[in-house]
Amino acid sequence: MPSDNPSTLTTRIAGLLDALADARNADDALREVDRCRRQIAGESIFSIQQNVTTAQDPADEIRLSRFYSSEAERYPVNGAKRKTLTPWTECLFVQGRVFVGEGADELARHFDDFELMHAHGLQSVVNVPLLQGNLCYATFNVFGTRARWQPQEVLGIRLLALAAARWVPVAPDLAPRFIGASLRNPVEA
Incomplete structure (x- = not known):
């Protein structure tokens, strides 16, 4: 069960960073x-979706491929999906911002596979863009069975995404067509 104690979160993240130093x-x-x-998010499902959009894909679509899945039986690695430009894709892929969705209505509004999520008891999500410069090359996703996240859980998930980012490669043929549409260089602002 997740802890409400910030020092416990700090200890868990520090332990993870130490363990990752030994990962091969x-x-x-x-x-x-x-x-x-x-430990941080409790009962939840975790995946990483790699952005595998190429120059040959339609201009208004993003193609994703599952790079990692905590539930590979239900959500297999290399499973693919296409996303059109929506407020969700705008948030992650254009603006490079974290998306927090809470409650069944919010998930239904943003995910076309909501019925499958609902069948597994999922009610909330934290999606963290993995960025290289302004390019969102993957998303780090945690779907929870609770309707609302605690602030320390969102923070912990965001820190986990940062720790995981170095292990997720940029797809070789990724077409970075949305770079900078909303992300601004502070010097230009």
């Missing part, structure tokens, strides 16, 4: 991240 490959590292995620 992405699978080992992401299993450590997953272990820590269970």
Whole structure:
């Protein structure tokens, strides 16, 4: 069960960072991240979606491929989906901001596979963009069975995403077509 104690969160994240220093490959590292995620977010499902959009894909679509899944039986690695430009894709892929969705209505509004999520008791999500410069090359996703997240859980998930980012490669043919649409260089602002 997740803890409300900020010092416990700090200890868990510090332990994860120490463990990641010894990881030999992405699978080992992401299993450590997953272990820590269970402690921070409790009953939840975790995945990383890699942005595999190419120049040949339609201009108004983003193509995603599952790079990691805590529930590979239900949500297999390499499972693919296409997303059109929506407020959700705008938030993550154009603005490079974290998306926090709470409650069944919010999930239904943003995810076309909501019925599958609902069947598994999922009611909330934290999506963290993994960025290289202004390019969102992947998303770090935690779907919870609770309707609302606690602030320390969101913070913990965001820190886990930062720790995981170095283990997620940028897809070789990624077409960075949304870079900078809303992200601004502070010097230009």
